[in-house]
Amino acid sequence: MTGVFGALGALFGVVTFLLYLAFIMIDYDVISKGWRNLVPEKYRKVVNMLMEDMEEGMNGYFKAMTKIVICVAILFAIGFKIIGLPFAIVLGITLGIMNYIPYSQLIGIVPAVGLTALHSLETGENFWFMLLLVIVVFTVVQLAQDLFLTPKFMGDFSGFNPAIILLSLSIWGSLLGMIGVIIAIPLTSILLAYYKRYILDRKK
Incomplete structure (x- = not known):
């Protein structure tokens, strides 16, 4: 029971973070302008x-993440549909959106x-077998995301090769x-x- 409440708390935290992020993005121009005006004139440039x-980096990041989110949502929905899980499409879309974090x-x-x-109770199918199939879907989608989707779409926006992307995620993840x-990419x-x-141009 404690684990369930912990997971629900984490889910609430994710939703809250996404809402805060949405509000910040809506008023970003006002917030950004106000923040820049606080900077002394000589440092403003x-x-x-x-x-x-x-801004350029974050815009590119969210465009790349949106592509990943769509692909992940589709993969989850297809996987859950294949194994016969109820509400497969809704759950797939939800998990895809959560993937912004x-x-x-x-x-x-x-x-x-x-x-x-619920599916096992309604159909009489073995719960543990169905649970194994669900875990397989999660594993396959996660591997597809880590090995193919993230290196592909993040690489297109950043120009980094997959090794640099994975290294960046690892380093910043361990630090923060x-x-x-x-925010790694x-x-x-x-x-x-x-x-x-600022460094290379000064040397030239």
């Missing part, structure tokens, strides 16, 4: 350029187990936890842009 790099879709195991139990995983892109613009 540098800050504006950094903010432009950040990397690996948060794993919380979806809780409702998936609940639907598996889940937040690090979320755009933050790495910003640091690289800063290096090219």
Whole structure:
């Protein structure tokens, strides 16, 4: 029971984070303008350029993530439909949307187990066999995301090869936890842009 409440709490946290993010994106121009006006005039040019790099990086990141989310939602929906899980499409779409926060879709195991139990009660199918099929779907989709989707779409937007992407996710994830995983690619892109613009250009 404690584990269920913990998973529900984590799910609530994910939803809350996405809502906060949505509100920030809606008022981003106002927030960004107000924040930049607080910067002293002599530093404003540098800050504006950094903010432009950040905006470009985050826009590219969310476009790439949206492509991943759509693919993951489709894969989950197809997988759950094949094994006969109830509400397969709804659950697949939900898990896809949760994927905006990397690996948060794993919380979806809780409702998936609940639907598996309901399906077993209604049809008389073996619960443990159905649960094994659900775990297989989660595993296959996660592997497809980690090995193919993320390197492909994040690589297209950032120009990084898959090895750099996986290394970036690992490093920032170990330093900042889940937040690090979320901002790994755009933050790495910003640091690289800063290096090219301010370090290499000064040397030339």
